[in-house]
Amino acid sequence: MRSASMNKFMSWLSPLVLAVAAGCASTAGPAPQPVPVKVFVGAMFEIGQNTGDRAGEFQHWYERYWRNATPMPVKGALSPVYCNTDGVCGAVLGMGKVNSSSSMQAILLDPRFDFSRAYYVISGVAGTPPSRGTIGAVSWATWLVDYDLGHRWAPEENTAGAPTFMPRKGYEEYRRFRLNPDLVAWAMKLSADTPLKDSDSARTYRLRYPDTVARGAPFVGTGTHMTGDTFFHGPGMSRQAQYIAKLYGADDYVITEMEAAAITLVIKRTHGTDRVMSLRGMVNFDQGNPQETTLQHLDPAPGQTAGGFAETVENIAAVGTRVVDYIVVNWAQWQGGVPAAGAR
Structure with missing residues (x-):
């Protein structure tokens, strides 16, 4: 049983505790609002720093949009996210399916970002069949197709010239994605x-x-990645990639890369x-x-590589920023969804 003096002390202490708690709440202020992301750019690797040295996949994007941005580390992601005041955000996600998609998942689930209306540009370098690119x-991409979700066997264990790939049942929703034709x-x-x-090195190598x-000279095109x-x-592997693209009803295979289908599954x-x-x-x-x-x-051998890497990463950003900038400038028309392709 409490004494009279104890009851008196408690009656004096309770208002004080409430006052301190209220004061703490008032000084903390409201929780910050999440960044409304308009466009997110995901690159796979950077060679060194984000600016000032040899450029990888991220540097030209960084120098255009995030020179003054504060890095925002995300638990579970490979690298920080950067955002500018226009709602353009980006990050290096990592190379390969698991590396890149796990980074994308961590970023999407971070409550500091609002991706409810975001557009995504999955950006990087790649290979191409010589019959379809340079x-x-x-x-x-018009389609993204996963090269791996199936059964493979050695060519010598098959009829000569026959495909050595068979799709595995159950992966129908993961193995291909047709990207929005209006957006393309x-x-x-x-x-x-x-x-x-x-x-000059690329021109010589092409011959x-x-x-x-x-x-031929570089161009902007479309096709299956x-x-x-x-x-x-x-x-032989190139023919198999084309076979898989056609097997799945996709467009011609034009790009070999390591991340886009996996990242897209996470976004989906x-x-x-x-x-x-x-x-x-x-x-x-x-x-x-x-x-x-x-x-x-x-x-x-030394000196026998294709060259043209520095020019290509510049080309990627030059092409991509045209689309990113247009979406941001015309956000009133784009925030609700992709406008009809014929409108401009």
Whole structure:
């Protein structure tokens, strides 16, 4: 049983505790509002720093949008997120399916960001078949196809010339994504005439290939981007990628990369895919020229590489920023969804 003096003390203490608690609440202020993301740019790697040295996939984006942005570390993501005052955010997600998609998932679930109306640009370098692309060219994906979700076996265990891949049942919702045709049409409308850089080394290297497209100048195009953790290479693997694209009803295979389908699956489960874009620049061919073996092409002698990497990463950002800037400037028309492709 409390004494009279104890009761008196408690009656004096209670108002004081309440007052202190109220004071703490008032000084803490309201919780900060999440950043309303308009466009998120995800790159896969950077070579060194985000600015001032040799540029990888992220640097040109960073220098355009986030020079003065404060890095925002995200638990579970490879690198910090950067955002500007216009609602353009970006990060380096990491190379490969697991690395990149786990980073994207962590960022999407961070309550400091509001992705409910966001558009996404999955951006990076890639390979291309010499029959469909060239060094320095840039491609918007119409389809994303996963190269790996199926059964494979050695060619010598099969009928000569027959496919050595069979899709695995149960992966129908994960193995391909058709990206919003209106959004792809907008991307091409806004960026197809972007002036693209080229290099003397790339011009010389292209002449090793007989294909008309491979020998031509860089351009902006579209097609299927094939996502595989394995760096598949050689004419046989290239034919298999094209076979898979056609098997799934997708457009021609034009890009080999390692992340886009996995990242898109993560986005789909959270916000859908209507606002996803995949943008890739071609820095290598997916096979050697007729005078070299696949292993020779994978491990070239000094001075025998394609060149053109620096120009290609500039081309990617030059093409992509046209679309990002247009969406941001015209946000009143874009925030509710992709306008009809014929409108402008």
